Structures are given as structure tokens and as C-alpha cells.
Amino acid sequence: MKNRLTPLENAFPRRTTPLLLTGLVAGDPFLEATREYMDVIVDAGADAVELIIPFSDPAYHGPVLRRACDRAMSEKVSWEAVEEMIADFRRDDGNTPVIVSTYYNRVLARGTTDCAQGLAESGVDAVRVTDLPAEEAGEFKEEVEGREMALIQSIAPSTTKERFRRLAKEASGLMIWTGHCGAEVTMPPAEFRDRLRDLRQYTPLPIVASMNVESGEDAASVAGACHGVLVQSAIAWLIEGLGANVEERLGAFVADLRVNLDNIAE
Amino acid sequence: MNDPIEYAEQRGRFGSFGGRYVPEPLWTPFEAVAQAYRDAMDDEDYHRREGRWRQSRLGRPTPLTHLGALSSEIGGAQLWAKREDLLDGGTFCITSALTQALIAERMEKSRLLGESATGDFGVALGSVGAALGLDVTVFMRRAAIEQERLNAARMRRLGVELVAVDAAGRGRSQAMAEALRSYSISWDETFYATSSLASPAPYPQMVGRALSVIGEECKEQLRDENIEVEYAIAPVGSGSFAAGLFEALLDDEGPQIIGAQAGGGPETTRNSASLVRGRPGVYLGTHSLVLQDDEGQILAAHAEAPGLVMPVAGPQHARWLQEGRVHYVMVDDADALQAQRRLARTEGIFASRETGYGLAYALKLAPTLRSDQHILVGISGTGIRGLGQDDEETDEGGIA
Numbered sequence: 001m002k003n004r005l006t007p008l009e010n011a012f013p014r015r016t017t018p019l020l021l022t023g024l025v026a027g028d029p030f031l032e033a034t035r036e037y038m039d040v041i042v043d044a045g046a047d048a049v050e051l052i053i054p055f056s057d058p059a060y061h062g063p064v065l066r067r068a069c070d071r072a073m074s075e076k077v078s079w080e081a082v083e084e085m086i087a088d089f090r091r092d093d094g095n096t097p098v099i100v101s102t103y104y105n106r107v108l109a110r111g112t113t114d115c116a117q118g119l120a121e122s123g124v125d126a127v128r129v130t131d132l133p134a135e136e137a138g139e140f141k142e143e144v145e146g147r148e149m150a151l152i153q154s155i156a157p158s159t160t161k162e163r164f165r166r167l168a169k170e171a172s173g174l175m176i177w178t179g180h181c182g183a184e185v186t187m188p189p190a191e192f193r194d195r196l197r198d199l200r201q202y203t204p205l206p207i208v209a210s211m212n213v214e215s216g217e218d219a220a221s222v223a224g225a226c227h228g229v230l231v232q233s234a235i236a237w238l239i240e241g242l243g244a245n246v247e248e249r250l251g252a253f254v255a256d257l258r259v260n261l262d263n264i265a266e
Numbered sequence: 267m268n269d270p271i272e273y274a275e276q277r278g279r280f281g282s283f284g285g286r287y288v289p290e291p292l293w294t295p296f297e298a299v300a301q302a303y304r305d306a307m308d309d310e311d312y313h314r315r316e317g318r319w320r321q322s323r324l325g326r327p328t329p330l331t332h333l334g335a336l337s338s339e340i341g342g343a344q345l346w347a348k349r350e351d352l353l354d355g356g357t358f359c360i361t362s363a364l365t366q367a368l369i370a371e372r373m374e375k376s377r378l379l380g381e382s383a384t385g386d387f388g389v390a391l392g393s394v395g396a397a398l399g400l401d402v403t404v405f406m407r408r409a410a411i412e413q414e415r416l417n418a419a420r421m422r423r424l425g426v427e428l429v430a431v432d433a434a435g436r437g438r439s440q441a442m443a444e445a446l447r448s449y450s451i452s453w454d455e456t457f458y459a460t461s462s463l464a465s466p467a468p469y470p471q472m473v474g475r476a477l478s479v480i481g482e483e484c485k486e487q488l489r490d491e492n493i494e495v496e497y498a499i500a501p502v503g504s505g506s507f508a509a510g511l512f513e514a515l516l517d518d519e520g521p522q523i524i525g526a527q528a529g530g531g532p533e534t535t536r537n538s539a540s541l542v543r544g545r546p547g548v549y550l551g552t553h554s555l556v557l558q559d560d561e562g563q564i565l566a567a568h569a570e571a572p573g574l575v576m577p578v579a580g581p582q583h584a585r586w587l588q589e590g591r592v593h594y595v596m597v598d599d600a601d602a603l604q605a606q607r608r609l610a611r612t613e614g615i616f617a618s619r620e621t622g623y624g625l626a627y628a629l630k631l632a633p634t635l636r637s638d639q640h641i642l643v644g645i646s647g648t649g650i651r652g653l654g655q656d657d658e659e660t661d662e663g664g665i666a
Contacts, residue, residue, distance in 0.1 A: 056563040059443035104548045109562025131287045156291035
């Protein structure tokens with residue numbers, strides 16, 4: 001199994017543009033649509049796709065993603081169905097990294113070994129579990145990393161420097177700064193920039209920020225302080241509105257993020 | 267961290283259950299709470315202060331009451347009740363709220379922030395917060411606020427900032443989610459206080475230890491009465507009250523301990539019996555037994571007593587179940603209601619709807635025992651909260 005994040009991570013020092021990670025709730029509004037959206041956002045310039053596997057109680061997500069999960073719940077999205085979709089994506093696109101994220105109970109219900117095995121076989125590159133801190137991740141981390149996938153570590157404004165250094169030592173793939181809680185950004189921009197500048201000294205991994213980015217300008221302003229952005233709710237919000245030309249609008253939105261991110265590198 | 271047991275305890279484990287399954291923004295705030303709690307446990311002054319407050323403010327110890335009339339009516343064993351309904355505020359909750367507020371005070375926080383399913387814990391938090399000069403914010407589902415008007419009014423009188431959570435169903439978890447979200451951006455000055463035993467570490471340890479005073483008092487009171495009980499029974503939702511009653515009684519020579527969970531009834535398969543029908547999983551920050559489907563989606567819990575509506579129990583219960591130390595049973599909603607009414611009519615004790623679940627099981631056991639044998643039941647609180655919410659008298663030919 002080729003780990004597509006590792007090349008990305010290795011290539012990062014040579015990259016001249018910030019990373020653009022985009023999140024989709026798998027099954028919102030149905031799986032075939034999610035499969036189409038994956039192509040749309042990659043064609044528009046996303047560097048990686050995160051698929052959020054819906055959970056009945058996504059307590060640590062904001063209202064937009066909670067509603068998206070609710071919509072996807074009615075589709076009863078199984079692991080097998082998601083994996084088939086990812087395998088299908090892989091047949092067309094062997095390069096773009098796919099990150100799967102969910103809550104730990106969904107992993108446990110399937111079994112940590114089966115879950116890691118199924119995801120690896122379908123062509124997933126990294127896994128992120130919202131409610132699984134490093135201290136509790138031992139068994140699943142081994143299962144995931146043993147199959148050449150990364151278990152992505154999140155960091156937050158409350159993460160102390162000592163803790164960050166410890167987490168960074170064990171981290172793989174990339175690290176995600178969760179700088180908002182629900183839809184509220186929790187740190188002023190200047191402090192955010194200082195903190196990220198400081199943290200970047202301690203890891204060679206890219207740090208990508210999830211900061212409730214809603215526009216190309218937002219993306220550019222956040223990415224100036226780190227290695228890129230993860231955009232989730234703004235995309236779920238766009239999909240919630242649907243309409244006949246949702247794919248067109250989705251593509252245009254991601255393309256705008258891309259252009260703005262590329263511009264700051266110039 | 268060379269000692270595996272110490273390491274497990276520090277990580278908040280109960281055997282293979284427990285732990286702290288939270289997103290990164292909450293890890294460090296909860297670690298700080300864990301550290302403050304450990305420091306408090308090593309501090310004799312803290313224990314003295316907590317003991318004084320329990321006695322002079324809360325009304326501890328609560329009495330142990332012999333339910334003589336009910337025992338005679340049923341026939342068989344003698345029933346005894348531990349009376350948490352007689353505490354300040356009328357429920358067991360205040361003992362847990364006090365400990366959490368005292369830890370908050372040690373941490374020099376200025377605000378308590380919590381969630382409440384029925385308002386009982388919110389009232390308790392409001393009382394101790396006011397007494398200690400701490401602001402209190404309570405998140406509660408809007409539907410629950412409307413249903414629990416009495417508690418909502420009590421909270422407001424106590425100066426609690428009551429935040430209504432508009433959530434599409436799924437019980438108290440939405441209110442808890444909103445409370446945690448608010449906490450994660452205000453933890454510098456705020457202490458998160460939980461009403462539920464099913465919470466991330468260190469809360470199950472902290473709440474369990476605080477409430478274990480219930481069982482300790484009971485043990486002493488039973489000794490004073492010179493009796494040994496065959497069974498000790500309490501209702502279990504998330505299981506805070508039951509854990510408090512059980513902990514001190516869990517020794518090999520002690521009684522058979524029974525946790526009564528809401529089992530629905532003949533006409534419904536919906537229940538809150540996580541320890542009977544649940545499977546191991548991670549929910550609300552802890553590894554325990556969870557009502558869930560094959561895909562790991564959480565099932566909506568149901569009980570006629572709002573305090574028992576929880577799809578997950580505290581991790582110590584999962585451990586006690588696994589080790590065979592506590593027997594968990596399902597009790598029909600209708601039987602629980604009957605038991606609650608019977609206690610009121612026969613003994614003049616108007617207990618909470620939750621209490622009815624444990625009592626109903628006791629009423630089934632009593633006739634199978636001799637009259638010189640004893641059963642202990644826990645009364646978790648008064649029934650006043652539920653007044654006016656049901657048409658309780660109509661089916662008995664009383665007041666229509």
C-alpha cells in the first residue's frame with residue numbers, strides 16, 4: 001500500500017503553495033452524490049479529500065456538520081459502502097490522498113483490526129478520530145500505522161507546548177490545528193500566527209488549520225500562518241443548500257479557495 | 267509511569283472501562299481538573315471542608331428509614347430506605363455538585379458550567395455555586411426546560427444562567443455537547459461540572475467518590491440498627507446515585523447488589539437498559555456499555571423517569587457487571603410507577619419516579635424472603651419535580 005500522504009509530507013518543504021484539504025460528509029445527501037463531489041473538489045484543486053463518516057451523535061462538531069451528519073444518517077452509511085466508494089475513486093485517481101474521519105464508537109463497533117484493514121484495502125491514506133486522543137489511541141494507532149496509513153493528530157489552542165512536542169514526536173502524515181469550536185474561532189489572528197510560528201519549530205510535518213474558513217480570503221489569511229487549511233462546514237453548508245447547480249457551485253468555491261491560497265505563495 | 271496500576275488509575279480506568287475519550291481541545295482542561303482533584307484528595311483540609319459543608323449545608327447524613335408499613339403490606343422481608351430525598355434541594359445531586367464546586371474553587375475558577383437533563387443537577391449546582399460565590403451556567407434542552415418548569419424556576423431564583431438548547435431529540439447528549447463546546451472556549455475561568463457518571467476521566471472517579479458517602483453512611487446506619495441486608499437496590503441511568511450507594515457495600519461478605527434499569531414494558535422494546543442490552547463502546551467521553559446498533563450508532567434511550575434516560579452507564583458499572591459484582595435488571599415503566607405510588611400512599615414518602623424502578627424490584631423480591639431478612643432501597647430524590655407532568659390519579663379512581 002502506497003502512502004500518498006507521506007510523499008505529500010516529504011514534498012512539502014519544496015511546495016510553494018499551501019495545502020487545501022476539503023471535507024465531505026459521506027452520504028450527504030447520498031453516497032453517489034458524495035462520490036461525484038469528490039471528483040468535483042479534486043478537479044477544482046483540492047490536495048486531499050476528507051470523508052467524514054456519519055455518527056449519530058457528532059457532539060464535537062458544529063451545527064452545520066451535525067445537520068449534514070443527520071442527513072447522512074438516513075442513508076445508513078456502512079463502512080463497506082464507504083470503502084466501495086473510495087475504491088471506486090481510487091480506480092480513477094491514484095494520487096489524491098483520502099482521509100477518513102469519524103468517532104471512535106464507529107471504529108469499535110466494527111473492530112479496530114477490521115476497520116483499519118478495510119480502510120487500507122480501499123485506498124485510504126489517513127484516519128482521524130475526533131474523540132480519540134493520543135493517550136487512548138495505542139491499539140488503533142498500531143493497526144492504522146501498521147498498514148501504512150497515518151493516524152492524524154489534532155492540536156488545539158489548549159494544547160500546551162510540552163504536550164505539542166510529545167504529540168509531534170508520535171505524529172504521522174500531518175497535524176490539524178482545530179482552532180475553532182463549533183463555528184466559533186477561539187483564538188485571535190495575531191495570537192494564532194505567533195502560536196503556529198512557535199509550534200512549527202517542533203515538527204517537520206505540515207500543520208493544516210481547521211478555522212471555519214468560509215471564503216478564499218479567509219483561507220489565505222489562515223494559511224499565511226501555517227501550511228494550509230482544512231475546509232469542512234462551508235462545503236457542507238453549500239451542499240445543504242443543494243439546488244440544481246450544486247456541483248458547479250462546489251467546484252467554483254473550491255477553485256476560489258485554490259486561487260487565493262496560490263496567490264499568497266506568489 | 268512504571269507502575270501499571272497507578273498509570274491506569276491516572277488515566278481514569280475501571281478495569282478495561284473508563285478513560286478520557288475527548289477531542290484535543292478538551293484534553294488539557296480535563297487533565298488540569300484531574301490534577302486538581304488528585305491534589306484535593308491528598309489534602310486533609312479539603313476533606314475537612316467538604317465534610318463540614320456536607321453536614322452543615324447539605325443535611326448529611328441522610329436518615330435510613332424502616333418502611334414498616336410497606337413491609338407488612340407486602341409480606342416477607344423488611345424494607346429499608348436511604349433517604350436522599352431529604353437532602354437540601356431534595357435529590358442526591360447536591361453531594362456531587364458540592365464536590366465539583368469545591369474543586370472548582372481550588373482551581374480558582376469563577377464559574378461553574380454544566381448540563382442538566384431534569385434540572386435537578388442544575389438546581390444543586392445553583393445552590394452550591396451561590397453559596398461559594400461562583401457564577402453558574404446550566405445548559406438544558408428547551409423541551410426539558412418547558413417540561414421541568416419547577417426546576418427551571420428554582421434555578422432562576424438561585425441566579426443560574428439557564429441556556430436553552432434547541433436540539434433535534436437524542437436526549438441529554440445535545441445539551442452536554444453544547445455545554446462542552448462552551449467550556450472549551452472558556453475553560454480558563456470556567457469549571458465543567460457533570461451530572462452524569464458516564465463522562466470522561468476524571469469525572470467518574472470524582473463523582474463516584476463524592477457520592478460514595480451515601481453507601482458509607484448506610485453501612486454505619488445498618489450497623490447501628492444491627493442488621494445485615496440481603497439485597498441493596500438502586501435505579502441506574504448513568505448510575506451516579508447507584509454507584510454512590512453501591513461502592514461501600516461491594517465486599518464479598520456484603521449484600522447482593524442490584525441495579526434497576528428502565529426496561530420499557532410489554533408494549534415497547536424501547537429502554538434505557540445499557541447494562542442489560544448495551545455493548546461495549548465509547549460514548550460521552552467514556553468506554554462503557556452503550557445502547558447502539560451494529561454500525562455503532564447510538565440508540566435513543568427511553569424511560570418514563572427522565573433521570574434514567576441515558577444510553578450509556580458510568581464505567582464503574584460496566585466493570586462491576588463484567589466482574590459479576592452487581593446484578594443489573596430491567597424493570598417495566600408501569601411497575602416503577604406503581605411502586606412510587608405505593609410508597610407514597612403507604613409510607614407517606616413521595617419519592618422520585620426514578621426511585622420507583624429500584625423499589626419495584628424490591629417489592630418483587632420481598633415476598634420471597636423471610637420477615638427477619640432485610641432489603642435496602644435507595645431513594646434518589648423527592649417526587650415533587652414530576653408533579654403536574656402526568657395524569658397520575660386518573661387511573662386509580664381518585665382525582666380525575
